[in-house]
Amino acid sequence: MNKEIVINAAPTGVEIALLEDKKLVELHSEKSDGRFAVxxxxxxxxxxxxxxxxxxxxxxxxxxxxxxxxxxLSPYAKSLLKFTNMAMAATDANPVDFSKFSVEPEIVKTGKISEVLGGKPHVLVQILKEPIAAKGPRLSCELSLPGRFVVITPFNNIVAVSKKIHSSEERKRLQKIIEAVKPKNFGVIVRTAAEGKNTAELYEDLGNLVNIWNTVQQNLRGAVAPTKIFSEQNKTNSILRDLLSADYNRIVTNDKNIYNETKNYIQKIAPEKAEIVNQAQGNVFDILGITKQVKGSFGKTVTLNSGAYLIIEHTEALHVVDVNSGYKNVGNNQEQNALETNLEAAAEIARQLRLRDIGGIIVVDFIDMKLAENKKKLFxxxxxxxxxxRAKHSVLPISKFGLMQITRQRMRPEVNINTQEVCPSCNGSGKITSTLVLEDEIEKNLNYLITHKHKNLKLIVHPxxxxxxxxxxxxxxxxxxxxKKFxxxxxIEKDTAYQLTEYHFFDSNEEEIKF
Structure with missing residues (x-):
């Protein structure tokens, strides 16, 4: 599969597109004034x-x-509160030595929030979910600092290895290396990207993360809440860190600084892939046809190549996807037609969930099929x-009502590009005043104005x-x-800028008469 990352920089921020076989699958945006990032x-x-x-x-x-x-809160919430107070009160003469920090007992899983945060203390928190609509950020006290190969978690000594590394020998090798080099009071999660890496590479990545934690300690000194203590690296680098693999064969950007940063970053983490970074001029989203894909991929209706289409609707509680066959027809067998359409729709639904970052409950109404083996094949x-x-998700088999339920973790604020706007004539109601009613309304208002001694009236209407x-x-x-009547x-004059049912009266001074 051909994978590309396209980074388009503009004065308002940075847009990042992930392509698979030239098809847009993820869209990220980072505003220049963005705050409260995950x-x-x-x-x-x-x-x-x-x-x-x-x-x-x-x-x-x-x-x-x-x-x-x-x-x-994290099982180590009491340790976090204790550390926060110590770090805030620390001085050059009395710094906090984290390797000698005494960890507090873990809190119970079934406890009460008032037992831990009673007294309303200051607390070091991490953004778990960015603000969405009218909701503020979602927080976590289970702090983690991700690197290229490992993730460190303060206040514990657990070493875990990604289950996506299937070789048991490799998992044991990585665990032994990390246990030998990790500092005290740090837990370490070994990421999938660490597979095959040597001790020096793992140690360097771990050391960089420990240095970041030391920076956090420094920033806490004398800090006054609320304040940002440490910001995750920019989204471009974080996406490269999390996604870059041997599958990606091109990275394109139109910004010189991003080009240099990206190339330096890749030379550090994967020197053999430095040549895949390219710089372009102008809006690369337009040049590579991504803007067109964005406009065609969002909206209530999504059309598939075969003529089948999806209807995607959102409610407060869940998201609904309806699959329609359209003009798709692969034969005279209705069951086979339904299966083929559903299989095509499944791939597009998975893409749409990633592209829009739809989270929560998703209910999919596939075309009805009778055979159990076809339902199993679709599942x-x-x-x-x-x-x-990459988001955590769960897919349930098709129910007896022909519905498939999917739950998906939202990774970022849902991408919702509005492809429709309210009709300026009917204000979204779908109805406008009929010509006869409009005529009566104008006549009634004209009668009112003349009765109240208005003269030299001018009426402006739609052509x-x-x-x-x-x-x-x-x-x-x-x-x-x-x-004659009045x-x-x-x-009377016409104005092409007016809506069909819009009209206004003006007096002899060319001032509009308000009703």
């Missing part, structure tokens, strides 16, 4: 405890207080195409309405009849 560390102040929710609202400087649930295909999705009111001979038009001449 992974950022903040010193927060507990504002409110909610015993009914077993959660707390934390002030981290966002307009809405952030949410911290008890299950996100297996759905699981297979979802494997490329179509203008034609309707002035059609016929000058003595038989609707406007002429009004002039005994006063009213001028």
């Amino acid at each position: 992974g950022d560390l903040y010193l927060g102040k507990v504002k409110r405890l909610m015993p009914g929710l077993n959660a707390a609202f934390i002030d981290v400087g966002f307009e809405k207080d952030a949410f911290l649930h008890y299950t996100d 297996d295909t759905m699981e297979e195409v979802m494997q490329a999705d 179509i309405v203008y034609g309707y009111l002035t059609k016929g001979l000058w003595w038989s038009s609707k406007l002429s009849k009004w002039n 005994g006063q001449k009213t001028r």
Whole structure:
């Protein structure tokens, strides 16, 4: 599979597209003034405890207080609170030596939030989910600092190896290396990218993360909540760190600084792939046709190559996808037609979930099939195409109602590019005032103005309405009849900028008359 990363820099921020075989599968954006990104560390102040929710609202400087649930506190929450206070009070003469830090007992899984955060202390938290709509950030106290090959987790000594490394011998080798080189009071998770790496590479990556933790300690000195303590590296590098593999064969950007940073980063983590970085001029999204894909991939209706199409709708509680066969027809067998359409739709649904980063509950109404083996084949295909999705997800078999349920973790704020706008004539109602009713309304208002001694009136309307009111001979038009009826001449003009049912009256001073 041909994989590419395209980075388009603009004054408002950076857009990042991930392509698989030239097809857009993920779209990320990083605003130049973006705050509260996933992974950022903040010193927060507990504002409110909610015993009914077993959660707390934390002030981290966002307009809405952030949410911290008890299950996100981490078993080492007491150690974190203790460390936060010590680091804030530390001085050059009395620094905190983390290797000698005494870890507190773990909290119980079924405890109460008030037992841990009673007294509303300052607490070091990490952004788990970015602010979405009217909700503030979601927080976690299970701090983790990710690197290229390992992730460190303070306050524990556990070493874990990614289960995606299938060789038991390789897993044992990596575990022995990390156990030999890791500092005290740090847990380490070995990532899939560490497979085959030597001790020097793992030690260097681990050392970089320990240095970051030391920076966090320094930044906590004398800090006043709420404040940012440490920011995750820019999204471009974090995506490269998490995604870059031998599968990617091209990275394109239009920004010289990003080009140099990306090339330096790749030379450091994967020198053999430095030549895949390319610099282009202008808007690379337009040049490579990504803008066109973005416009065609969002919206309520998504059309497939065969003529089949999806209807994607969102509610407060869940997301619904309806599969329609359209003009697709592979034979006279209805069951086979349904299967082929459903299999094609499954691949596109998996892509749409990644592309829009749809999270929560997704209900898919596939075309009905009768044979159990076809339903099983569709379920297996759905699981297979979802494997490329980095987000945690779960797929359930098709129910007796013909529905498939999927749950998916949202990785970032949902990408929702609005491809429709409210009709300016009907304001989204789907209805406009009929010509007869509009005519009566104008006549009634004209009568009102003349009765209240307004003279030399001017009426401006849409060209179509203008034609309707002035059609016929000058003595038989609707406007002429009004002039005779009210005994006063009213001028009429047309304006192409007006909506169909829009009209305004003006007095002799060319001032609009408001009703």
